[in-house]
Amino acid sequence: MSTTITHHLTDALLMSYAAGNLPEAFSLVVATHISMCDECRARLASFEAVGGAVLEDAPECAMSEDSFAATMRLIAGMPAEARIEAAPETRGLFPKPLRDYVGGDVDAVQWRSLGGKLRQAVLPTARDASVRLLYIPAGAAMPDHGHAGMELTMVLQGAFHDEDGYYGPGDVEVANEDLKHTPVAAPGPDCICLVATDAPLKFSGLLPRIAQPFIGI
Amino acid sequence: MNQRQTSDARWVRLVERVRSDKDQAAFAELFAHFAPRVKAFLMKSGADSSLAEECAQEVMATVWHKAQLFDPERASVATWVFTIARNRRIDALRKQRRPEPEDLTWGPEHEPDQSETIALQQESELLGRALAALPENQRVLIERAYFGELSHSEIAAETGLPLGTIKSRIRLALERLRQEMQ
Numbered sequence: 001m002s003t004t005i006t007h008h009l010t011d012a013l014l015m016s017y018a019a020g021n022l023p024e025a026f027s028l029v030v031a032t033h034i035s036m037c038d039e040c041r042a043r044l045a046s047f048e049a050v051g052g053a054v055l056e057d058a059p060e061c062a063m064s065e066d067s068f069a070a071t072m073r074l075i076a077g078m079p080a081e082a083r084i085e086a087a088p089e090t091r092g093l094f095p096k097p098l099r100d101y102v103g104g105d106v107d108a109v110q111w112r113s114l115g116g117k118l119r120q121a122v123l124p125t126a127r128d129a130s131v132r133l134l135y136i137p138a139g140a141a142m143p144d145h146g147h148a149g150m151e152l153t154m155v156l157q158g159a160f161h162d163e164d165g166y167y168g169p170g171d172v173e174v175a176n177e178d179l180k181h182t183p184v185a186a187p188g189p190d191c192i193c194l195v196a197t198d199a200p201l202k203f204s205g206l207l208p209r210i211a212q213p214f215i216g217i
Numbered sequence: 218m219n220q221r222q223t224s225d226a227r228w229v230r231l232v233e234r235v236r237s238d239k240d241q242a243a244f245a246e247l248f249a250h251f252a253p254r255v256k257a258f259l260m261k262s263g264a265d266s267s268l269a270e271e272c273a274q275e276v277m278a279t280v281w282h283k284a285q286l287f288d289p290e291r292a293s294v295a296t297w298v299f300t301i302a303r304n305r306r307i308d309a310l311r312k313q314r315r316p317e318p319e320d321l322t323w324g325p326e327h328e329p330d331q332s333e334t335i336a337l338q339q340e341s342e343l344l345g346r347a348l349a350a351l352p353e354n355q356r357v358l359i360e361r362a363y364f365g366e367l368s369h370s371e372i373a374a375e376t377g378l379p380l381g382t383i384k385s386r387i388r389l390a391l392e393r394l395r396q397e398m399q
Contacts, residue, residue, distance in 0.1 A: 011374030019363045020303040021372070024313045034318035038395070041318065042388035045291060046380040051303065052296025053345040054363040060253035061260055064270055068248055072241070074278040097316040126313045150370070 007171035009033055009040050011047075013152075018047035023129035025196040028101060029152045029172065032194060035095030036170045093157060098194065101125075102133075106157075106192065109133055116140070129198040136160065136185040136193070149199030151175040153183070158191030160184060225338045228294035236284035244281060247294070252277050255302045261364040262306050272309050276302045286322065289334040290390045293341035299363075306365060321394055333390065340383040347378050 009030060016022040017030045034041045064070075092105035101123045102108050111119040111133075119135040136142060138158060152174055153160075159168040162181040167173055175181065185191035228250070234243035255276050259269035279301050287297050307315045348356060355377055362372050 012369065012372050015362065015374045015376075016369035016372050018303075019365065019367075019372070020307050020311075020315070021362070021365055021367060022369050024316065026369070028316040031316040031318045038388065038391045041321075042384050042391055043380075044318075045296075045387045046384040048300055049292065049296045049341055049344055049383055050348065050359065050376065050378060050380070051299040051363045052293050052341065053348045054360050055251075055254055055258055055299040055302065056295040056345055057349065058254045058257045058261070061257035061266075061269070063252050063256060063273065067252065067270065067274055068245060071248065071252075071274045071277050071281075074274055075281050078278060078282055096319040101316070126311075 004168060005037050005039070005170040007165070007167055007173060008037065009043075009172055010174055011043070013174065014040065014044050015047045015050075018044055018051055023196075023198060024125040025123075025129035025131035026150075026152060026198070028097060028123070028125065028131050029154050029194055029196045031097040032095050032156075033154055033170065033172050035097060093192075098156075101131075111135060118142075129196055131194065131196040134191075134193045134195055136183075136191040138185050138187050138190050140185050142183040142185075148177065149197060151195065151197040154194045156192045156194060158189040159186035160191050160193070161186060225293050225295070225342050226335065229289045229334060229338060232280075232284050232287050232289075232294055232297075235281060236287070247280065248277055251280070251295075251298050255298065258299075258302055258364065259306060259310075263310055263365070264306075268309065272302075272305050276305050279305075285325075286320075288323065288390075289329050290337055290393075291387050293338055296341065310365075321391065321398075323394060323397065327397070333393075337383075337386055337390070340386055344378060344380075344383055351377055 013022065013026070013030060017027055022030065030044075034044060092099070094102060094105050099105055102121075109121045111121050114120050117135075117137040118140065120132050122130065122132045125131055133156075134142070136158075142160070152172060153167070154172045155167050155169050157169060159166065160183040161167065162173075162183040164173065164175075164179065164181060166186070228247065231240075231243040231247050234240035235247070252273050256269045256273040259272050260266065264272060276298070280298060283301075287294070292300075304315050304317075307313055348359065351359070358367075358373065359376055359378075361367055
């Protein structure tokens with residue numbers, strides 16, 4: 001949809017998501033990015049096609065004798081599939097998968113202050129990884145931090161830049177152990193990001209380290 | 218390999234009959250082919266026999282109910298069935314929610330373009346052949362990834378498969394879809 005997205009998902013993320021092995025928190029970032037990026041949507045579909053080929057070549061495992069009749073009974077008992085909706089609902093800032101987790105668009109987010117004007121909202125997912133929305137005022141810096149695991153940061157509004165580049169709406173930064181960075185929100189609209197991580201962030205500054213137990217990063 | 222070529226196009230026609238006519242005979246053919254594979258897929262993913270049987274029936278019931286959402290310009294029937302089985306696995310075995318991208322669907326009046334459909338099905342067949350032709354250890358690694366045995370940090374996305382052509386074709390299908398949506 002957008003032609004300005006320049007930072008995309010990696011093959012490893014797309015293949016894990018296609019195979020169904022990604023933690024829920026990462027899957028939310030992937031699904032949100034793909035909602036805005038047809039290039040990654042097509043790449044995902046090609047990794048799903050690999051899954052189709054694997055299924056096609058899978059050994060067969062005999063179904064029980066009654067299985068077809070049982071399936072037809074299952075079908076008869078299901079409510080009729082809702083009609084295909086031609087037009088999507090009114091567009092807001094958040095794509096649909098994110099709206100499902102927030103319970104609405106940006107105005108429905110339950111922000112908590114992280115000190116100053118920095119705010120976050122942790123979204124409910126399975127505990128093997130976590131995902132949160134971050135609100136960074138234009139020009140402000142995120143705490144300087146490194147990672148023990150992997151971190152995905154997707155921009156929804158505004159932009160940020162760090163040692164690695166410039167990230168605008170729809171862009172995703174994939175960071176791992178090697179990257180120790182200080183994202184700074186660009187001038188203009190305040191920056192809203194979706195951030196997923198599978199390990200606690202390690203802040204290098206004193207204040208964020210003190211705050212860390214309280215903010216749950 | 219001609220046999221496979223004819224079968225991929227045949228599955229598309231069978232799904233179309235299920236969609237337009239609620240054709241039980243067509244569905245029975247799809248069931249006979251895909252249900253035992255879905256069951257095997259779920260058992261490889263860690264389900265016991267009775268859970269795999271139950272889930273395979275649910276997957277096939279979903280195939281019936283969502284037949285109108287299948288887009289043969291973007292996927293083969295095997296790929297579509299795989300995505301339904303995968304989502305059932307995440308729900309039943311991993312007990313997690315699966316965030317899905319916003320749906321992109323043609324309007325209810327859209328008839329799939331025949332030549333685009335055939336081209337996409339041919340790409341899927343080529344991919345299947347390329348997978349079968351991979352060295353054993355490489356193929357096993359890919360299968361393990363799709364059976365859910367590898368975590369995201371263990372997955373090597375370098376598959377050795379020629380994914381560029383099928384990706385480009387799907388990308389063009391998305392562009393046509395976007396144009397129609399405007």
